[in-house]
Amino acid sequence: MKNVYTPIEAEILEVIDETPTIKTFVVKPKEEIGFKAGQFMELTVPGLGEAPFTPSSSPSQKGRIDFTVMKVGTVTDALHDMTKGQVVGVRGPFGTEYPLDKWKGKEILIVGGGVGGAPLRALFLALVERLGDFKKILYCYGARTPADIVYKELIQKEWPRIDPSKVEIRLTVDDGDSTWKGKVGVVTTVVENIGLDVNNSVGVVCGPPIMMKFATLRLIELGYPDETIYLSMEKNMSCGIGKCGHCMLGEYMVCKDGPVLTYDLIKDKPALWD
Amino acid sequence: MEAFFITDSDFVSFLSWLEKRGDLFVATRDEENNVKIKPYSEAGEFKYPGVRAIQPLKPFFFSMLEEVAEYPVAEDRPIEAKPFTIVGASACDLRAIEALDRVFLEGEFKDPFYEAKRSKSLVISFDCTEPYETCFCVLMGVKPYPEKTFDINLSKVEGGYVVEVGSERGREAIESNKGLFKPATDRHLSQRESIRKEVEAKVEGQSKQFKPSGPWQDVLAKVFEDPGWERNVETCVECGACLFICPTCQCFLLYDEKVKDRYKRLKMWDTCAYKNFARVGGGANPRPRLVERFRHRYYHKLDYFPKTYGFEGCTGCGRCIVACPGEIDMREVLKEICKV
Numbered sequence: 001m002k003n004v005y006t007p008i009e010a011e012i013l014e015v016i017d018e019t020p021t022i023k024t025f026v027v028k029p030k031e032e033i034g035f036k037a038g039q040f041m042e043l044t045v046p047g048l049g050e051a052p053f054t055p056s057s058s059p060s061q062k063g064r065i066d067f068t069v070m071k072v073g074t075v076t077d078a079l080h081d082m083t084k085g086q087v088v089g090v091r092g093p094f095g096t097e098y099p100l101d102k103w104k105g106k107e108i109l110i111v112g113g114g115v116g117g118a119p120l121r122a123l124f125l126a127l128v129e130r131l132g133d134f135k136k137i138l139y140c141y142g143a144r145t146p147a148d149i150v151y152k153e154l155i156q157k158e159w160p161r162i163d164p165s166k167v168e169i170r171l172t173v174d175d176g177d178s179t180w181k182g183k184v185g186v187v188t189t190v191v192e193n194i195g196l197d198v199n200n201s202v203g204v205v206c207g208p209p210i211m212m213k214f215a216t217l218r219l220i221e222l223g224y225p226d227e228t229i230y231l232s233m234e235k236n237m238s239c240g241i242g243k244c245g246h247c248m249l250g251e252y253m254v255c256k257d258g259p260v261l262t263y264d265l266i267k268d269k270p271a272l273w274d
Numbered sequence: 275m276e277a278f279f280i281t282d283s284d285f286v287s288f289l290s291w292l293e294k295r296g297d298l299f300v301a302t303r304d305e306e307n308n309v310k311i312k313p314y315s316e317a318g319e320f321k322y323p324g325v326r327a328i329q330p331l332k333p334f335f336f337s338m339l340e341e342v343a344e345y346p347v348a349e350d351r352p353i354e355a356k357p358f359t360i361v362g363a364s365a366c367d368l369r370a371i372e373a374l375d376r377v378f379l380e381g382e383f384k385d386p387f388y389e390a391k392r393s394k395s396l397v398i399s400f401d402c403t404e405p406y407e408t409c410f411c412v413l414m415g416v417k418p419y420p421e422k423t424f425d426i427n428l429s430k431v432e433g434g435y436v437v438e439v440g441s442e443r444g445r446e447a448i449e450s451n452k453g454l455f456k457p458a459t460d461r462h463l464s465q466r467e468s469i470r471k472e473v474e475a476k477v478e479g480q481s482k483q484f485k486p487s488g489p490w491q492d493v494l495a496k497v498f499e500d501p502g503w504e505r506n507v508e509t510c511v512e513c514g515a516c517l518f519i520c521p522t523c524q525c526f527l528l529y530d531e532k533v534k535d536r537y538k539r540l541k542m543w544d545t546c547a548y549k550n551f552a553r554v555g556g557g558a559n560p561r562p563r564l565v566e567r568f569r570h571r572y573y574h575k576l577d578y579f580p581k582t583y584g585f586e587g588c589t590g591c592g593r594c595i596v597a598c599p600g601e602i603d604m605r606e607v608l609k610e611i612c613k614v
Contacts, residue, residue, distance in 0.1 A: 003353060004383050005342040005528065005539055046345070047532035051555055073555035089345060209558055236554050238528055241383035244544070245525035246552055248570075249560075251578035256381060270498070270573075271560035 004241055007044040007089025008033065013064060015084060018150045019143075022115055023080055024056065024068045029090050035059055036097030037126040038119060038232060038260040042240050043067060043079070044089030051075035052237040054259065055093075056118040058125035065090070068118035068150060094240035096260040098123050098204065098230060100130070107136040107196040109224075111215040113187050113207025117141055117150040119232050120206050128162055138194055140170045142187030142211070146180045149173070187211060188218045198223040206232040213273040216263055226264035233258045233266070278448065278455040279462050281434040288454050289320055292359045292447070296394070299334070301327055301362025311362050322430050324404035326364040326591050330521030334360060335391045336374060336543075342387060342528070343539035355390040363399040366409075366589035368423040369416045370521030371397065375423075376583045377524045387541070396443055399424040401466070402473055408592030410481045410605055416590055418473045429466040436466045481590075484605040486614045490576035490586060493612045498569070502611035507568040509600030510547075516594035516602070517545035517571065522579075522587050525551075546570050572608070 010027040018024055035041065037059050042050040051073070057066035071080045082088065108127060112120040120139070127137055139159070143149040149156075149171070160169045170190040172183040183190055187207070203219040205212050212231060219229050235247035235254040242256030250269035252258060266272055280288065292298050298314040301323035309323040311331070344351075363371070371392075378388035401419035402409075411418055420427045425444035429436040436458050439445045448455050486493045517523045527544035530537055544551065547567050553559040561567045579587030588604075595603045608614065 003343060003351075003386055005541070006347055007343070007345055007539075009346050044345075044530065047530055047537045049530045050528065070556075072557070076555060087346070208556075234554055234556070234558070235560070236552050239526070241385070242381055243377060243385055243524060243526070244528065245546060245574075246527075246544075248546075248552070248574070248578065251581040271566070274558055274560045274562075 004091070005239075007042070007050075007091050010065075010088050010090045012082060012084055012086050012088060015082070018068060018152075019148045022068060022070045022148075022150055024066050025079065025082070025088070026057075026064055026066050027088060027090065028064050032062065033065065033090065033093065035065075035093035037100070037123040038098040039093035039095050040237065040240075040255075040259055041065075041067075041090050041092030041094065042237075043069075043075070044091070045075050045078045045082070046087065046089065048078050049075055050089075050091070050238070052240070052255070054119035054122065054232065056121040058129065059122060060126070060129060068115060068121070070115040092240060094237070094255050095258055098126075098260055100126060100133070103202055104133045105200070106134060107201040108134055108138070109191075109194060109196055109201055109203045109219070110137065110139045111187060111191055111203065111205045111207070111219070112139070112141045113211035113215070114143060114148065115150065116207030116211070116232070117155075120204070121151060121154070123204065124159070128167065131163060131166060135166070135200070136196060137167045138170070138196060139168070140172075140187055140190045142172045142174065142190070142207075144174050146173050146177055186214070188214050191215065191218050191222070194222065202228045202230060204230045204232075209234070209273045226267060227262050229263040230260055231263060231266070232260055235259075276439050277458040277463060278437040278439075279431075279434055279458040280437050280455050284454040285320070285435060288451055289314065289361070291451055292361070292396070295359060295396070295447075296357030297359070299358065299360045299362075301400075309362070311360060320361060322403075322428070322435075323362045323364070323400060324430075325402055325406055325409070326366055326593075327362060328593075330370060330519060330591070330593060331360060331363060331367045332370065332374065332521050332523075334358070334395065335371070335388050336378065336524070336526075337387070337541075339540060339542045340387060341538050342541045345537050345539070353386045353390045355394045357394045357396070359396040359398065361398040363397050363420075363424065364402055364591070365399065365416055365418055365420045366411045366591040367521060368397070368399055368420050369411075369414070369585075369589040370591070372423045373522040373579070373583070373585075373587055373589075374524060396425050396447060397423075398426045398428065400427065401429040401470060403430060403469060405473060405477050406592060407480060408595045408603075409477055409590065410484060410592060411590035412474070412477050413481050413484060413486070413605070414586045414588050414590040418477050419470050429469070431462050431465040431469075436462050481605075484609050484614060486608070486612055489580075491580050493614070494573060494577045497611050498573075500611045502607070503565050503569045506602065506607045506610065507565045509602060510564060510568055511600055512547050512549075512564055513599060514545035514547045515597040515599065517547055518543055519593045519597040521589055521591055521593065522575070546574070572604075
């Protein structure tokens, strides 16, 4: 019987500073672990415990997985103190993925905020690897300040150059600074004039709870049907296998039935955005 | 299902056989006349319980605290359990096992520790004959006598027990002791029938005033915002007793600790009554207020659980009523809020 609670050792190959509070940890698990964009894993800081993260690297990348982690609590504080060569543990992948096959032929609108850019990077990379399958990708991303943008190089330089006829990147910050030449305003301010056919489109939202709420409402305003709005829910996923009860959202165990859930399934659930 | 008869004295011989099969736990009565499930060697003798035991059977399958992993590991150690027998499961206990089986054994991932223990268990149940005033199984679709999920069921009749076989494992145990079991006679069966009817009528009678107007899910769908939740949570001291004693509560906490140069992962019962149970790293908490956590328990048992598994996650055993230091009676709470 396989023990689902045992973490697989993973060596930290690299630590990348993304923002003052966010780092990306590139790890090499002892065993090859496959995952689909949107699924999450439990990262173990030895002796301290686990926390759930969605990988931010492309699911097709072999031998190494990136986790982009914001420093917010006990486990993430300890992770931020770890360096190249140290060993963490990984369990997973768990939960639901973004259904890319189902999205064939569609226009994809992605709305992200803050560290929510992590799962969305895995998704974005998976999408562009099979760009022929999709009509368009519009990626709208917002951060608090220019310094808080994750993957600055990618999002500001590399991604806009991929295929400007199909892939558009829109960036905004809540508060600009003297160096910032771009848009200022919350992310929903760039989710307008989207130039997409909402009848042949899906919306993907990932970010802090308040941003997810307003982005979802914006998508509804634009005419997206509830079942075409894909949310990546953050709840207290602990066991990852739908048993321990910590991540319940109505009748759903977010670790098993989510984290990717369409809005129609969860819009009436208590404390959806809390 | 096939029915046999065994005399009281032959049943003692059967217990001796069961003791050789593995660990044997039997229902007995303590000084205060409470039913307890104890190791046979400590219990002294088996006494037909007549009513559910004080403790739920959950810990036999889902330990209060157990080590579930050690790391770093070269390879997983096998997860094994010893064969064991429980004599003294009530119908509500069986419903709880059914609920936990669904939770821990269904889906893409099974809980290997639950599976190991459950796969080695022989569960012998009994018909209730002396239900407590706090019993309300009939409100949760459970009868005070077992209908399924047992390996062997006992019904007390004159001079012995009517024995019903509920599984292949139960059948094997009886076939290995053929000489002890006789076919049940019509007289035995009609005696069983009349006792069952009488006990069911009693539980129905005491539950009548709490009967909902429709399925619990439908009733609860209308009262999420009812002010009654606030009124009823007033005496809750957030101790979690109702949840720890609950035979179906499945929630647990995983935590790690360092032991010399290695790390252990432990799995411990947890409860949704505690403030930070659902809190996430960033600080968001879906149920920061006690009343929200109090309500969550009712909705998990009577709305969310049935949505997922098709039956209530409450067995009507009434243990939470007895355990509550704030004298909160689930039946009264539901009666007031759902206006049943």
